[in-house]
Amino acid sequence: MNLTILGCYAATPRTLTNPTSQVLEIKNRMFLIDCGEGTQVQLRKNKVRFSKINHVFISHLHGDHVYGLIGLISTFSLLNRKTDLHIHGPKGVKELILIQLKLTASWTSFDLYFHELEGKESQVVYEDDKVIVSTIPLQHRVYTNGYLFKEKPGERKLNLGKVEEYGIETCYYQKIKNGSDITLDDGRVIPNALMTFDPPAPQSYAFCSDTIYKEDIIPIIKDVNVLYHESTFLDSEEHLCEKTMHSTAKQAATIAKQANVKQLVLGHFSTRYDSIEPFKEQAQTVFENVHLADDGKIFEF
Template sequence: MNLTILGCYAATPRTLTNPTSQVLEIKNRMFLIDCGEGTQVQLRKNKIRFSKINHVFISHLHGDHVYGLIGLISTFSLLGRKNDLHIHGPKGIKEMMLVQLKLSASWTTYNLYFHELEGNESQIVFEDDKVIVRTIPLKHRVYTNGYLFEEKPAERKLHIGKVEDYGIDTCYYQKIKNGSDITLEDGRIVPNSELTFDPPAPKSYAFCSDTLYSEDILPVINNVDVLYHESTFLDTEEYLCEKTMHSTAKQAAAIAKKANAKHLLLGHFSTRYDSIELFKEEAQTVFENVELADDGKFFEF
């Protein structure tokens, strides 16, 4: 499970910092999460192939999370894209994109599908044989969702030595990998645990963009491997959280601790502070395993 941070700062783009956007690679699927201004430039800088992005997940319609999307959609057409592109996001995102395509006469060379969200409960928004994606309802000034990306459990690994010792025919291999016990010709039952190894534990990644501190999300993200949680402010500016509906680094750490997360990744930093290291220092007073997002940073989990 790999994560590339394209941008992770709050509000406006600057010469050295970019608004929110990141790419998650999980089970050979590549997902673009949020698409602030400059996203396609950051994709190029980080050598990420545009053609591998078939699903985009937008948390909410504030500019620093979505204003790069229309440019990316247009560039895909200029590059002659043919693959379908699926946009998952709040109700209104379809109108937001189509009016720009219409007025600029820039219809796409590929099929563009919008999956608009408006529910306030967690729901499945993407699923295939390897990965499942659910929404994480958040509390912000406009309708907002985070996203939980989960690997589906892999099939079990054959203990080929044991299988051959019992003389089990290859036609039963898939059945064994699916978890079944095997009955031999003499009637003996060989338990699956003797014929297989446990597969790697499935990994999970929770993306929680702009949100007020809310323990309502805990049932959705419980035991998550990696939690990305916004940390716009430090504790000294906690008084701004209620007004702006953002969180502090310490509050993000509290959520990670209560969710029993393995890793906490902080982002969406306000640029009022001299160093983002201050966010890590503050969060680690509550939760130890903290990393800082930063533009161009790559994580392998």
């Protein structure tokens, strides 16, 4: 599971920082999460192949999370893309994109599918044989969702020594990897646990941006491997959280601790600060395993 941060700062782009966008690679799937201004430039800088992006997940319709989407879609057409593109996001994202395409006469060379969201409870928005993606209802100034990406359990691993010891034919190997017991010719039943090893534990990633401190997301993100949580402000500006509907680094760390996550990645930093190091310092007073996102940073989990 790899995470590439394309942008992780709040509000406006600057010469050296970009608004929110990131790429998650999980089980050989590549998902684009949010698409702030400049996303396609950042994709090129980080050598992310455009053709591997088939699903885009938009958290909310504030500009610093979505203004890069029309440019990316237009570039896909200029590159003569043929593969379907799926956009998952709040109701209104379809109108936002289609009106821009219409007024600029920029129709796509590929099929564009919109999966608009209105629900206030967590719901599955994408699923295949390897990964399942659910919403994390957040509380911001507009309708907002985070997203929870979870690997499905993999096949069990054969214990070849035991399988050969029992003289089991290779035609049964897939059945064993799928979890079945085996009955031998003499009637003995060999439990699956004796012939296999547990598969690697499924990994999970929770993306939470933007939101005020919201404890009712804790059951949804309980025990995830990695939590990305917005941390717009330091403690000194906590008084701005209620007005702007954002969180502090320490509040993000409190969510991480209560949800028993393994690692916390902080992002969506206000550009009012000269350094992001204090975000980590303040968060670590509550939760130890803290990382700072930064543009171009790649995490391998």
